[in-house]
Amino acid sequence: MAAFAVEKLGRMPYQEAWEYQKRVHAEVAAGRREPTLLLLEHPPTITLGRAAKPEHLLLPEERYRAMGIELFAVERGGDVTYHGPGQLVGYPIFPVGRQVRGFLRRLEQAILQVAASYGIEAYPSPGYAGVWVRTAPEQEEKLCAFGVAIKKDVAFHGFALNVNTRLEDFSLIVPCGLRDKGVTSLQKILGHPLSLEEVAERVVEAMAQVFPAFPTKEPA
Template sequence: MNLNIRDLGVINYLEAYDIQEKLLEQVGEGLDDQLLLLEHPKVITMGINAKSENILLPDEALKDMGFDIVRTRRGGDVTYHGPGQLVGYTIFNIKKNHGGSIKTFVHELEALFIELLQEYYDINAIRDEINSGVFVGSSKIVAIGLSVKSGITMHGFALNANTNLADFQTIVPCGLATRGVTSLENIIGHPVDMVLLKNQVQLAFTKRFGYSTSTGTQAIV
């Protein structure tokens, strides 16, 4: 079972969304599962369960501060993406390769990051039985939100590495008013090497799911 990994660098949210949709169609036609690793410029995204009151500033004020605002078809509420946050989009045929259960797949992603944080950063992270994602204490460090179409997932995870946590003060992250957010940099006291972190994530996917991996070079059409 092969996983094709594409490093898209820093890319606009809607441009990355268009790539996801094209790859979803191709995975449905037999292309290997795809993992996109990237960072976004500052953007607030609203999932299918998003409540407008969880955005704490008017749209115009946010735009003046450099934020884009985008509605999406992923699960979940309101979240933030921005520089220093490692985003991974999983275009995976879970029906063929992962048993078909979106709930099980989310739990596997949570377990993957719990193991990664422990192995490489000596961080004791946990999952919440009610809310998706990975937490350190009561603060979320990995957000997970997916959509699924014909057994194939889109969207994925966002790991706060060197993220400016002050940007989260513009929203109620994931609709969890009683939970905070944290980052690797905040916990370990220095910035994380993003290239190294991407390699660690790649190794974690091969270990957790039994993939062999390749680096994407073919054009997305």
């Protein structure tokens, strides 16, 4: 049995999911709710983390909105990223103390296990949080992006795993501020679309292995 609850929320607008995340976070931080992993999709959305640079948005904000893409400046770490249909977004609202780097590396480990379960040789990068694949001798492409925040020793925000994501939409930004690296998906690598539900189940299994237990906290 996993040490955390799992909520599958389907496709949810970013604003609604962000507000729900914060409510769940407050309850976990107060000891009134067990650690919780939220799994969902977003409609086309661009988020800007604390390190985002304006020049990494390649269009004026009104152009994005005219295209039906919402923009949000949020409290997670990292730069600019894209969310959209076919991408599995995970928000692990877990008590992690001050171990931000260690928490990110464990998240990477879980996604690496998922990739390996599909026969994909992926790897982390010491310099950039994320899970990558090498598609040519000099070309790396990101399969999964990470960006977290820690408040009251509990993490929120999380990861975005490209499953069947429309990769062309990443050309509207400089993904994660990295101009010399690409973006890929499980569908692109494997040559066929995948069931998001099946991928979600593999993510839950991998997360349960990587996060077998958490410190307990008495309700406030």
